Amino acid sequence: MTDPLFREDPYLRETTGYVEAHTPEGGIILDASIFYPTGGGQPGDSGNLIWDTGTLAIATAVKADGDKIALVPAEPAALPPVGAKVIQQLDWERRHRHMRVHTALHLLSVVIPLPVTGGSISAEKGRLDFDMPEAPEDKELLQSQLNELISQDYTVAEDWITDAELDANPGLVKTMSVRPPSGAGRVRLVRIGQGDDQIDLQPCGGTHVARTSEIGSIRIGKIEKKGRQNRRVNIFLND
Template sequence: MQERFYLDPYATELDTYVQRHDARGLVLAETLCYPLGGGQPGDTGVLTFDDGRVLRISDTRRDRETREILHLVEDGGPLLAEGTPVRLTLDWDRRHRHMRIHTCLHLLSVVIRAGVTGGNLNDQSGRLDFDLPEGMELEREAIETALNQLIAANHPVNVRMTSGAALQAQPELIKTMSVTPPLHLPEIRLIEVDGVDLQPCGGTHVARTGEIGRVLVKKIESKGARNKRVVVALAD
């Protein structure tokens, strides 16, 4: 299956066909739907058939063993036959907000220079947890100002590829302390915010930081002796 969400993260519609449909989920020949991973939710959308029928995709996951992308569809219909043609329409507004927030979290990891112990996002907000010494305080207004300055600078966001071996030689690029990139792979995807940041990431991102729009730092809280959680949200 071609992973079109990497080839063109801005594509919203795709004509494809069913490869397999069973109790685990629906596998398409190609897909626009990003599967749950790296703190980013799986995409949702609609399948439209030649006769006008529609079927909602309620979630997208990746099978841990086969690495196939499984589309989870709403109940109420029979299993689809192999080869059935469909038009896939992505829930674009939801995905685009994921892209904006995910890129913002990369910028947050630039503003706060500390190891990242966890993170998550949805279509409204996102958070990162940082490994910081006990008693160290973070200033909400200063973080918010720095984030919005980076966003307003409209830096290009690009994808670069590297190898596991090359990444091992640059451990400073790995900011996450809780999850290690698959260093055994011959190719690993890097997200570069031009002149600002470079780190491995499998998520989808906007093309320029200005696309994120203004953000708010909603909350800063302690989650342990050395763990500070920072929650950011889109202002609109």
């Protein structure tokens, strides 16, 4: 498998790695990756690879067979050879905005404590779909509550539980459409707040900021009707 360095340290912007293989589609598999692969509604990271004889722009990263991560070139070009040592450089501005939006969506699920039926993240905005027959009456109140949680500067950390512990605590899973990855023996939880100040705990494999204040202020956009039971709530970073 590819060692997912982004999970150990989501703030790591540059590191070295070694090319283990090329995929049939022209992707590059490294022994360890700071590039987050597309998944859970969060886009794959972009950036650059640099080696002795070349530089390659990376458009995204995707999951490959055997728990590996394939880096996808932005355009056809010569690939670093298998065995080569490369420098990985992340498009940090884009990744950090994904982290801010992703963490804000966790807080949105606190402000709207209803089952989540879908979601997506980009560098400018994010959205969650809720099992919510009627739209909220006061969008401005929701926005105020969300920004108040952000301003409280809660810590964001991770815990791990076993598959069996997750099965015994189904209430941890907020998403109706996506089952948290299991089968590896343990599941990653993202915790916002600590002890008596904990406000959220749910399975998630994405990248997040270390403290909620890092998100900055959020604007709630349109609340759209998506079917009889679903409402889509859009949020936007203000900077």
